[in-house]
Amino acid sequence: MTYFEAFILALVQGxxxxxxxxxxxHLILPSAILGWEDQGLAFDVAVHVGTLAAVIIYFRHEVVTLLTALMGSIFKGERSKESKLAWMLVLATIPACIFGLFMKDIIEIYLRSAWVIATTTVVFALLLWWVDNNASLKDDEYQxxxxxxxxxxxxxxxxxxxGTSRSxxxxxxxxxxGFxxxxxxxxxxxxxxxxIMLAGGYLGLKLITSGEPVHLSILLTGIVTSFISAYICIFFFLKLISKMGMxxxxxxxxxxGFGLFGFLIFG
Structure with a gap:
């Protein structure tokens, strides 16, 4: 991987x-369209570290408040809207852990293709459009x-x-x-x-056991670039989302999606 490829992939990730x-x-497409080699486990770990640092630092006050409330509910029996939200975030994480444990290999083998990406990109675009146009927009996250x-x-x-998009x-x-x-x-x-912490930890363990060579300068490029781009993205997205919608x-x-279909059919 060149520094240019590392910079572009980390920028895209962020x-x-x-x-x-x-x-x-977006990370699969360069290899499918431009012929770039897979970025490898080490780089995947690096960009996960960068994006994780960005979201934690941006929401640092909320993270501290929610963790404090969560610990208070566990050890002191305290109840608050912050502790409730913390537990709801824990609950929301469980399905992905279970699904990832049993389905990750199947997804890696059968679904990491440009055809799947094109299809899910279009389908979930239309679903997002329909939901956003019919949403009641009345509740905050504490509801x-x-x-x-x-x-x-x-x-x-x-x-x-x-192609689905977690966010x-x-x-x-x-x-x-109703949010x-x-x-x-x-x-x-x-x-x-x-x-992201769980995914990064899983990839980190795979990296340790794989013996894959680590190029620190490339990884540093990935961490720094993905951190900066992710932080900027979060900042502007939250500032503009109420005005521009989805x-x-x-x-x-x-x-x-349709561009990718065109490339696959006629390219």
Missing amino acids: FTEFLPISSSA ADGKKSLIIGITQALAMIP GATITAALYL TREAAARFSFLMSIPI LPFVIYRLIL
């Missing part, structure tokens, strides 16, 4: 991890209950299918359940923290 447009799709959290968690699990699926589900756009995005971003991302996904 900007697409938290947008409803599928980071996995999440067990049922709503579990539903959002199931959509996060299904988003392991390439796209969870934001779509949250909007359908405002800002609340849907915040809930999605906060629930990304444990799942239509720009729907249009982008449709262009990307």
